[in-house]
Amino acid sequence: MGARLRGFFDIRSGEALPVSLTFLYIAVVVAAFLLAKPIRNALFLRQYGPYALAYVYAAVPLALSVFVPIYTRVAARLGQRAVTVWTLMFFASNVLLFWWLFRRHPFVLLPGVFYVWVNCFGIIAPVQAWSFANSQFDTRQAKRLFGVIGAGASFGAILGGLLARVLVRPVGDAINLLLVLAALILAAAVVVSIANAKIRRRGLARRGKRHRHPFGETLDEIRRTPYLRLTASMVFLVAIATQWTGFQLSVVADQRFGGSAEALTRFFGTFNFILGIVSLTVQLTLTASVLRRYGVALAILLLPSALGFGTAAILLLPVFWPVIMTNALDQGLRFSVDKATYELLYLPIAPGARARIKNAIDIVLNRAGDATGGVLLGLTTRGFAGLPGLNVGLRGTAAINLVLLTGWFAIAWRLRREYVRTIHETIRRHRLDAERHSRRVLDRSAVSALEQKLAADDPAAVRYALSIIEQEPGGIWRRPLHRLLHHDDPEIRRRALSILSASGDQTISPVVAEMLRDPDLAVRTEALLFLSQQVGIDPVARIQELGEFPDFSIRAGIAAFLASPGRARNLDAARVILEQMIAASGEAGARDRDEAARVLSLLPEVFPDLLVKLLDDEDPRIARVAVKALSRAGAAGVPLLQERLLEEDPALRYRIIAALNKLRRLHPEVQLDRKLIELLLAAEIGGHYRSHQVLGAVGETLPSGDPVMVAMRQSMEHELERIFRLMSLLFPEAQLQDAYVGLRSANPVIRANALEFLDNVLEPHLRQLVVPLLDPQTSLRERIIIADRLIGA
Template sequence: MKRLLQKVINIREGEGTRVGIMAGYVFVIIASYNVLKPMTRSLFVSKLGLEQLPILYILLALVVGVVVIFYLRVSSNRRLDRLINGTNLFLMSNLLLFRWLLGLNVDSAWLFYSLFIWASIYGVLTTTQFWLLANHLFNAREARRLFPVLTSFAILGGIAGGYFTRFLVKQIGGTANLAFVCMALLATTIVLMNLAWQHREPSVERTRRAQPSPPKQSFRIVGEVVTLIRNSRHLALLMGIISLTFLVVQIVDFQFVAFASQANAGTDDLTGFLGFWVSTMSVLALLFQLFFTNMIIRRFGVGVTILFLPVALLLCSVWVFLSYGLISILAIKLGDGAFRHSINKVGTELLYLPISTEVKNKTKAFVDMFADRFARGLAGVLLLIAYSWMGLSVAQISLISIVMISIWVGLSFSTYREYVNSFRQALAKRRINADELINVSINDEETINSLIISLASRNERQVVYALKMLESVKGVELIPPTVPLLEHPSADVRLHALHLLRQQKDSDLKLWPNVAPLLYDENVEVRREAVRFYATYAKDADEKLAEWLKHEDSRLRGAVLYYIAEKPKLARKLLDRRLMRSFLKDGRDGRIQVADAIGILANQNYNSFLIELLEDSDSGVKMHAIRSVGQTHDPRFVSILIENLGDRNYRKVAREALAEYGDTITVTLSEYLRNERLSMNIRSGIPRVLSLIGGQQSVEVLLDNLNQEDDFLRYQVIKSMNKLRARFPNLNFDKRVDAALLDELKKYLRILAALHVTDSSNGNGSNPNGSSLLARVLQERLDDHLDRIFRLLGLRYPPRDIYNAYAATISQNRRIRANAVEFLDNILSNNLKRVLIPIVEELPPEQVLQQANGLSDVEFHCQKEALEALVFDSDPWIRACTIFEIGKCGLIDEFRAVIAQAKKAEDSLVQETASLVLKQFA
């Protein structure tokens, strides 16, 4: 049974517990919301009447968005498990308060408005938190397989919640007591969330996808999307039909609630009625999705798919207008429920296909934050005018829907024509990211035909691209056009063709004569995929694999070894140390195969082989061994990997391998980073490892090292934090950044003061080309400090804004620099403005230093004082240039003792410069 379930829903070994907990979590969350939904609606309509509903829709559009933005702002620096626990406990206390007020028979309008709006916020927050947690627990590849499973449980939860409400509302003492049911369900989610948190993997943090945009980024997205819509006809049409969908659906919902309130006299009856039909619509949507959606898309394409919902609603709206009653109202609501969440949703996702991933993400964020609420708010305004002010009946309101749907249908025809053109262009330019088609199945006939035609292209990249896209196609015969590609000259094409064939339901061992030659392919990935193909369809696969392990061709043996390593049970059956040792005798390729296999075996009994391979004289073998070490997560290898950060041949793969360990090694990395006896080549590589690991622990280690004396190491620390800030906007960068920023400004001012008196003494204050070597070096250091200052600002303010300000600051265009000054003047604190703006404005050094009076405790009155300070600088290059400047200026007698001491310095450059100066200028 367990094996059958794993095969049906594609759950792999080690994932079952996490998936089970998260499936239960989303089931309970959606069920609780579908209990609240009919409860709050029935209470509102029963107590306040239908006339208040349009006003409520308008308030919802205004309030929910503001609350969500506030929530994002408040939650941005909170640990996820604590955030979810705190939010759920807060929501439970809210439910208790509402139930208490309802028990007091409070009939004030504010209570029912608050309860309805609160329930809408509840739905947004709880589902958002669930998907945040899911993104935290599953990496991108796991999400591709498992998120559809979680979505299915969400649908089941919605079905259960509505029916639960219908059959229990009177059993538990009335509508108000459903609040207790929701509290119990919320308490269950707290237990499930904490269980899920305990089963998270340490290294998931670094691979999770983007967090929800912080408020300022969300507002920036609005401007960007508006610009994109202006410049893209396809996007403009798509936004039009999405907005009209929300608007019409809100009007239909009003008509349904209006009829329900008229047909059910009591609050409890209305609650049960709404709960029953909410679930029934979910059932219909699920059935339609399972049995009809793919068939309709495959047979009729996107053009017909996107017309299903508007045409159904148009016909039903006419019916409601002509014959208002139970059957017509149920028909229009069931049409909405059955089609909107099934065929229309899939059709809309397909319309997004020609749009690049970046634009698509921004557009969806725009829809979630603004378009949805604007359209529903507009529906509220129209209903307020038509129903409350003009006095139109519920049936007559269908006239508004008929007009809006007619526009919707017209836009759908235009959108489809634009979709076809856009898709062809996107296919030619490869703008669609095939790897990110997680929940979208391409079933449109024209789209599929375009992809199949692309398989005959002479452009290798276009063929590979089409093969990747076709992986999401279901129910279409793809074997005939794909088989010839097994003989394609490109290994990449052969690999993806073979992978596509292995996924086809109609594939079997009849294709083996075409596949068998690929067992000896020159490309290792193709050989491995050929073995996977055989193992997928052959009944005697285990016996054949055991036979191939002894094959005389080492390339085939290696491919089989890798496949077996992917299957833990099979590996325990067929592999042992003696067999593994025999592969090491197969030369370079054999040693690489062993290294790769051990990395995915997850069996410490074989890790000792990696010790040998890490010392291999062949750089390719060693590189594969390092990569596999990271996959093992064996703590014995951490120090070896860190040592390889100092070797430029292996530092990149060593960084990636260390990052695989995740948070488990952040303490160790911190110790190495602070170890001053280590080579700077090794220490400077550690911040980049931390940036790859991600997470708040990595941030804490980097923050603790902002005070590193070495400029280059400090730069690497700051740069790594910039990367983390860009990837994970919700990470917390505390006041240690402010302290580092202040320290960096002091160092800038110290160098500026030294440069000012040094250059002035040489008479080159206004002629940088005539400056001494020391002056030129000091100017370079000023530039470096300014870079670090702006990078630190990027940790406290929006990174993109700060980057643009920095680019403007170093521009030669005075107008652009003036814009940067204006921007910084508006966002920086007074203390920072006082120092930084004179620097950006390129005021004379004496004015900059005067403005910074009190920040810098260093003041040089003459060149000699500056040289006395610089000769002991922590930067060896500045020390060497200072010693040379002393000799050139004839000041050896004053600094003879210092120069003599410099001859014994640890840095060879300082030693040689001191010796040279004593010989040449003494």
Template sequence: LFAYYILKPVSRALFLNQFDIDKLPYLYILIAVGGGILAYLYTKLAVKSSLKVAVGWSTALTAASLLGIWWLIGLGLDWVLYLFNVFVSLFSVVLVSQGWLVAANVFDSRQAKRLYGLLGMGAVIGAAFGGTFTAQTVKIMGPRNLLLASAGMVLLAYGAFWAVTRLKGVTLAGARAADSEEAEFQFRDIPSALAHHRHLQVITGIIILTFIVDVTIEYQFNAMAKLEYHSKTQLTAFLGNFYGLWLNLVTFSLQFFLTAAVVRWFGVGGTLQIMPITISATALVTFFIPGVQSSAGLRLTEAATRYTLNRTGMELLYLPLPTDLKNRTKAFVDIFVDRMGRGLGGMILVLCTTVLALAPKYISLVTIAFSLLWILLAARASREYVATVRRRLASRRLDIGSARLSVGDPETLALLEQTALGENPRQAAYALGLLADTQDYDLQPLLNKLTESPAVEVRAKVFELASGQNYGALLDHALGEAYRQHSSETAPAVRAAVSYALTVSSDAPRLLCEFLELRDPAIWEGAMDAVLVRHELATDVITREWIAGAARDPDVRRRALAARAVAVSGDEGIEALHRLLEDADPRVVTAACRAAGALRNRGYVYAIVQRLRDVRVRGVAIEALAAYGPAICGTLGDFLTDNAAPLAVRKEIPRVLRLILHQRSVDILLAALYNPNATIRHAALRALNRLRESAPQLQYADELVAVQIHQEARQYCELNAALAPFRATQDGSRAATLLARTIDERLRQTLERLFRLLGLRYPPREIYSAYLGVCHCGGEQHTAALEFLDNVLERDLKRVLLPLLDAPGHVLETGRHLFGIEVKTAETAVRDLIRSGDPWLVACAVAAAGELGMRRLAPDIQQAAENTGPEVAEVARSAAAALAA
């Protein structure tokens, strides 16, 4: 920002000194069009690049460009000043946004809450010092030479970035240079969104008017400054002081001292109207008292309120929109609407200054006219905002947290309170949760009112939120809820009340004893919820004897409670968890798996792994094993490669490893790609793809992947060779038809594995899009996918894959040319399939051999019966009997 606030006044001062003021509107149009296109192209490139690479290249190109512009300005070329101003507009988009993106990837959400305020203050200080530096040194160095100072600051900023990347614990390996939402929105999606959302129409209209007014005010300010300051040195000094020091000082003061209070007092509608009203009043003063001071006051009013009050109001205005639409809209606004508004403003100025020949003072009236329209639109925005919030509340899809604001809009809060006190229990509970997430909102009076709500869901939410805030005034209500006679329908409220009572009560150990003695599962669950938060409660109450007794209790829910208790008290000296992991009831096993995952005792790993076969508890077993972390990766790898272990267990191991974001997981899964069992290979590959998305910083062994790509390509050609004789025959054999369908399905799976492997070497999303295109045989999508692969793949992979994908009808010739795979007869193909090791493919091939009378394959069928599972053995016996008949 120090560098930017050198460039901004210098670029504008040099332009104003060189050209008449009537050329300024054309510069605005050029910046809107040229800068918009360049910003869009940068975003498209940046989302495919790593952040480190983008920062490095951007810094180098910026420094080189500044040196080049410095040299060209010295040659006295007029067109360079247009280029310089467009460059400065792009500078603010690229380098400043990269700085915030680096911060977003260096700090986690908790650190960001503490440090973003300091970073924002640093940005203000940098801007202020940059402007002051420009004003003070321009008289010594001259405007042109300040470009060299700016280039030096850019290089210093890169030095700071380099130092950050060397800090312990900082990794930017997986960070992209732009948010994916910015690059993924499609212009064609926006018109339909605008047509269906009046709220969105109003937002877009306000933003366009904001930038039209911004351009008209800036034009008048620059015109008056040009008339007042006749030398480029004086003009640069004035603009440096104005933009760097005074504008940032006023903006910081407004944001720090007034914005939150204004939003609380006036709400969204009032906040949005402050900017156009103050602009209208200031513009009227400027019309009657024209001059550089009045126009500077107008510019200061517009810019300061736009960056503070208006920005906060607009963030709140986005609040009720669905998250995906909100992200796409913001990207559309940043790339297109911003520039469109400025471009329209430039065209309006051309009309006013060139066609109508209005003097600069009359531009104030144009500003007032658009501000009045803006006021009307802001009033409409307030009504649409309330209506949209109502609809989103009704559907329980309002996300307060996404607004990222520390202020509370009174209209929104009033709607939430009204909903919380309403008759719809689900909406009321949802509104309570949103109010609890709102900063600086006192929830306690509302909790007091709702403790006697007839709705179970609302009472449960009240106790849950009161427990989270450690608000003890509801203890009597909670005990009344717990001890009164209740049915299964009121169990959620009872559970929440018990948990709350044990959280806030000073006599919690005695209460815990009482609750655990009651024969009520809802009370048990609530008590254990509290114990999981306050472990000290379990010390004297949940003893080894208590756990052992509960683990043997005939009540399933009591045994599940015992498993949860082990997670809190530990398993030292007791064997209860082993028994509970073998329990016949899935509810008990679920609790036991979670307890084992919490304790991370390796003695339970084998029992949990065996539970991967049980579809009822498979998900929780996977989560429990993943909770052990990298420590058991070796053990899981042993299970994965153990051919004696059940396939139903082995094929689920990759699902565990994909949740352990560690290089050991990657290495084990890469080794599994060489497993002869296609099911294992496919499961490992899917897990690697998921890991690549969630942990791109890990190493995915490109050479190993390349070897496997060749293996899968060979498999694809071999399956095609096996399928060929069955495509040509029309003998009506049901087994042969089933075999052909099975081979065809294996071909599709092999093609999917090929692209999944490519996704480990190249950008996954682009490879997936190419896969979808290849699956559309023929047509533009297929052609585009092949063109993409032709440009992306390395030569060795391109030589193997493109012939397979480009000419599916000639795969047999390709297989013979690349791998020496000859065309097979039906009998040869069936023999090879019987020896393939794929159980279902072996069964289909054996059945086809029996039905087609391939007696020479009897020894192979006999061997398959001896070396495979019972299902294949049964088919083999039937086929052998048919051949012997």
């Protein structure tokens, strides 16, 4: 049975315990809050009536302004784990104190004080519970599991509503329900204590000195960061809009049941019980599938849209049932789809900053919204603190609330795009960091070390330095390279000249002219190519003057000279020479083809069709030169490369795709054949799924370390890279290369963010095929099942 439940809810290995305890923790906390709410509402409405709510709405932030700084200092000293348990025990002792005061020493302000306390508890305890949930799971796990975990809130709503409805008479009255409330809060403390002992939590347990961040610094960070600023703005509007929706429910409830605390407690308890069942059904059947299929982009818009519909109904018909329907939509969605979606918004934030930013937004800015809403509510209804009110009724509050809901929807619309951008920024930072570490970053110390090697007496050290500079060319090397043109080793002289020639350094022309008399043939050939291409010297005249040159260097020099801009330019003659060199076959013709590739790489836009012929060269080095040159050929190279996209040779196909990637980066204006690329992408995805089928069959007989298995996995890595490069051609604005690098990170948070990014930027049909190939939580067996369905067994 347990295995079936885990399979149904997609709970994977190692997740059962954290999911169960998190579910239970959230359920008990929500049950406690939703038991406290009917007691709070009944005692307050009986004493003061609904229009006094404006004062307690405004008083809650004042109470929190005293509590939060103390809480923050204690949390910094004791740690989040310990402070959560002690906070719950503190709240339980508060409840027992309220019970004693209501029974033994009641006073006029006590129901108001209790109302403020319940609201503070309803803010702090759920924030702690969801912070606990956020610490357990990464972005991908949260998206998959928050539907199940969030069902704990719905289950808690059922339990809290049921307790308020059923126990109010057996225990005597609403006040005695406070003893049940204290027991629930203590139960939550026990659950957290067990979790702290049994589960290693992400992001909360830290070693070393804890860094304190002043609250003003956190607010400044929220203000400066677009994503956090939008999140805070949305939370502020949500606080006001939902507060006014709840106020409307209090008004109609007081009109119908006013004067009886027991009747009000039973009404609110029944309401919470029924809505808890609805919310639980939505949570278990829709939340996870909505988040997986549509992501945050759609889910974040559901609640403001639903409340807008309900508020419009109140505006048209301001009576009991439209208000009930609107509050049902609020509670049914807020504790299911919307709550899970809202918690996902915090996951792109760096774990080290997440808790303090979440506390600042959820506890402080949220309550600032409550205070603002309370003051505005008083001023629009019966007045506030001696100021006269506008005396609007349900229809008037609905009209104002509809404006707030419109603003909420607009911010949520912008926030969904900013969510994707923020996730992309995290994986992009990782990519840049990875590139800085994987490349040979030439900082001052590295430059100094290479300069020392370039000046070394050992030719091997100099050649090593040249191999690095060939990958990272730059103007800083010109002076030491100039000196190497006179080095004793001919290979060093030739390679130094080749690097300077590729950089277009014409200041060395007099020295290179002397190098035409170099005793080494390869150096003389390199010098002839330089002078033909960079200076425009007639190679024929120089060859006649100097004598011995090999045939391939003579032809290459003449071709470079004839193809260079100037009066002597003759592209037809240059083409004939280069075609003959490319056609040279066998090992003897390798030098001809090599020199032709080098000449063509200097002029990629002149003869792109000849470069295409070199893509098939049996020498991989020559083919790489051709691909690299074609990527610089501009629009002229696009059709030539696209014609070869369906090559059977995977290595050649990869080089062609890579060339198109580079060409697209350098020339974003070029138009590609989308249908052809989509066809190839579908073939590559199908081929990768076929590889999983083969891997599953072979893996049953061979160990993972077998050379066949290793080769297969390497081949599949190349398939994935081709898939990503093709997707990058189709969606260049998505910057998918960042996601590709992020997926290969050793950091599970970065990997999860990369997958979440893909989930939000890929088109649905492509997302359903590609994401299972990349998600480490998708097993080989599951991929084989998809492959069987997609391409057949």
